[in-house]
Amino acid sequence: MSKAIDKEADCRFMDEMASLMMPWGWPRNVGRMYAYLLLSDKPVTLDTISEDLRIAKSNASVAARTLEQFGNARRHSEPGSKRIYYSAPDILSGPFAFTSQLLGRISGLLASHKALARTDAVDARLDDMAGFYAEIRDAIQGVLDRYAGIASAVEGVPDGEEPSPSLPSSSATRTR
Amino acid sequence: MSKAIDKEADCRFMDEMASLMMPWGWPRNVGRMYAYLLLSDKPVTLDTISEDLRIAKSNASVAARTLEQFGNARRHSEPGSKRIYYSAPDILSGPFAFTSQLLGRISGLLASHKALARTDAVDARLDDMAGFYAEIRDAIQGVLDRYAGIASAVEGVPDGEEPSPSLPSSSATRTR
DNA sequence: GGATAAATTCACAAAAATCAGAATATGTCA
DNA sequence: TGACATATTCTGATTTTTGTGAATTTATCC
Known part of the structure; x- marks a missing residue:
């Protein structure tokens, strides 16, 4: 996955998604992280995000929680560890709840x-x-609402992946 | 109208509209002017806008053309005068053009x-x-599309007010 | 053509947003 | 309890955006 993320096409995807999200008020790195998570097939840590996106871990932390706050990233905990993992959101995501x-x-x-x-x-x-x-x-x-109905119909089906997910709330990004 | 605009409630309306438009990338005074024009029952000049909103005329000029560019204000000319008047947009307006x-x-x-x-x-x-x-x-x-259909059905009906209108194009605000 | 008024552009200052790195807080383990 | 790793908050620097006022351009009239 780290190899896939490093590919030039993935970088362009993240940069372009970031550009398309900025008109919705998303800071650039929030958009890049959103795209990064969409491309990730496993949950990732802040350290990994920081390395792969080449941003400060403090910035990754703030951006991750901004995404999570409105359902644009899922947070996972790991029993016995302080580590937090982030993964891609539901299909129902983006700047629309806000x-x-x-x-x-x-x-x-x-x-x-x-x-x-x-x-x-x-x-x-x-x-x-x-x-x-x-x-x-x-x-x-x-x-x-239609997508929320689809999501709740799918809820409860375990994905078999570690770690276990925490539920997102609604969706948007820009606190001001 | 100048009396109405000065009312405290109108100022709150303009300030609140500005706050709600900032997440769409609209500079504060662009949002305030949008609201101001919605409350205006006659087209107004840049000097009047500048006075009523208490902003520099240069800022009023730039903001007015930003609104006009995407159909969020109508521009009117007056024969025999260089003066430009601005008035409220169609119902189909706001940050949706793009x-x-x-x-x-x-x-x-x-x-x-x-x-x-x-x-x-x-x-x-x-x-x-x-x-x-x-x-x-x-x-x-x-x-x-539905509102565009309504607007074009209403097109051509003179409003009886001076000066004559120029047509807006589409709608959004944030060139970057 | 010049005078004048109005609109626009430009240069710069001020304000706001973003980011990196330091400092601090927190969770887990022994 | 302390050690350690991780996350978060804070601070200050940097970058970007916004707005003012001066300068310039443009439109109209005579």
Whole structure:
């Protein structure tokens, strides 16, 4: 696996994924790690991630927990060891749980301000726009819900790999 | 309108909208201007925007063209004058112009890397994830297409307000 | 053509984000 | 308890982004 990760194509994959995730607010190395984990067939340690991505272990630690926080990486513990392993997320991953929440908040903001606007035209605009943002949010959430259904149907099937997984929560990345 | 914009609630609206747009890569004043235009019942000049938002005119100029570039503000000219007016965008607006394309590229990246992955498990993961991102992309594009259909059905109806509008293109904000 | 107003670009400062490495905290074992 | 390995937090440097004000360009009128 370390050999596979070092391949030039894998590096390009990680760099390109990082570039595509930056518009969603993901720091560059968070995106690179996300891609790295997608390519990993076994859970990896912070030391391995740090070496393979050529970043400081402190940076790997922060980035890993950022990914984990919204379900974009799985954390595994190993009985009798302090070591933590990280592995690829579920198919349901990426920046969408946070995106969905954000869109809901934008829609709510527009709807709640409607009552304070001064003209009927502005009222109508805010109302229509609130609906628009809500529809985008619902469209995303619909796909997420369907994939969540698939994931929970698959839950409980052991993968036979060491170590045992901890469950992710929801998904996005950028604390500010 | 200037009185309405100065109201504390409007400022909170603009600040909150700015906060919600920053995760999409929008600079703070771009988000504030977007909200300001949503609340404006008439097109406004750069001088007015600069005054009302308390930002330098140069910043207003750059931010306005950033919004306009992706359909998040409308530009109006006035015959016999160099003055430019800006007004609220269509309902179909916000940070979505590149979203669909971006998701398509992520899906394509995942699918194309599938052939280079080393194990069946990783191959399957990349394939499934490519499908997931494509579904999100399609869900978003479906809403955008529907709103684009609404907007083009409404096109051509004069709003009776001076000055005449220039057409926006698509929508997002962050050139990098 | 010049005068003037408005918009835009440029240079630089300020602010924010990111990263590496040091320092500290924590978990496991004996 | 201490030793050790690992993870995390903190600090400061570096890089990147954002915004202001000066300078320049552009549009309009006479």
